[in-house]
Amino acid sequence: MKLVKDTAELKEKTSKISDKKAEEAVRTIIEWIGENPDREGLKSTPKRVIKAFKEYFQGYNDNPSNYLTKTFSEVDEYDDMVIEKNISIRSHCEHHMAPIIGVAHVAYIPSKRVVGLSKLARVVDAFSKRLQTQERLTMQVAKTIMDTLQPRGVAVTIDATHQCMTDRGVKKENTKTITNYFLGVFKDDLSFQNRYLRYINRD
Ligand SMILES: [Zn+2]
Secondary structure (H helix, E strand, C coil): CCCCCCCHHHHHHHHCCCHHHHHHHHHHHHHHCCCCCCCHHHCCHHHHHHHHHHHHCHHHHCCHHHHHCCEECCCCCCCCCEEEEEEEEEEEECCCCCEEEEEEEEEEECCCCEECHHHHHHHHHHHHCCEECHHHHHHHHHHHHHHHHCCCEEEEEEEEEEHHHHCCCCCCCCCCEEEEEEEEHHHHCHHHHHHHHHHHCCC
C-alpha cells in the first residue's frame, strides 16, 4: 500500500495559472500595502517575486520517490542505521506562507538496498518546497523512504523556526518546533529509537 498520496492533481491546478496573472496578483498586494507599483524600484518586483516563488515551490514539479529508485547493492551486508544529520530546510507554512527554517535529520536501516547519501536530502527538499505544516513534512519524508526503499525502519526529525510565530502573531523569537516520525524498527524497538536520538542530539 502506498503511504503517500500523489500530488499530481495539485500540480495540474497550479500550472493553469499564467505567470502574467500571478504577477498581477503581486502587483495588487503591492498596491494594497499602500505602495506605488509603478515606481522605479518596484516596477520589476512582481516578475522577481514570481521567479522567487517558482524556486520556493518547485517541489510541486518534483516526484520525491524518483530520487530513491537508484540503489546500490554492493553494501548489502551493512545492516545498521544510516543517518543524515542537519539537512537544512527552507519551507513555507501553509497557513501564512511564512518561511519555516531549520534542519532535518533522516535515518534508515537498509534491508539490502542503499541509496546515495545526497538523495535523502533531495527527498527532504522536494517536500520542503511546497506549502507545508512541519508535521506533514516530517511524515511525508519518512513514508516516502519507507514506501520506496522498504528499509527495516525510518526515522525523521525536523527542528525548525516558523516565522509566522517568531515575526508576527505571538512573536516568540526563540521558539523552535521539533517533530519526529518513526516507522518500522524505529517505532517498534526503543533501543533503535534511543540510539538514533542520541546520535542526532550529539554535536
Ligand atoms: Zn504559519
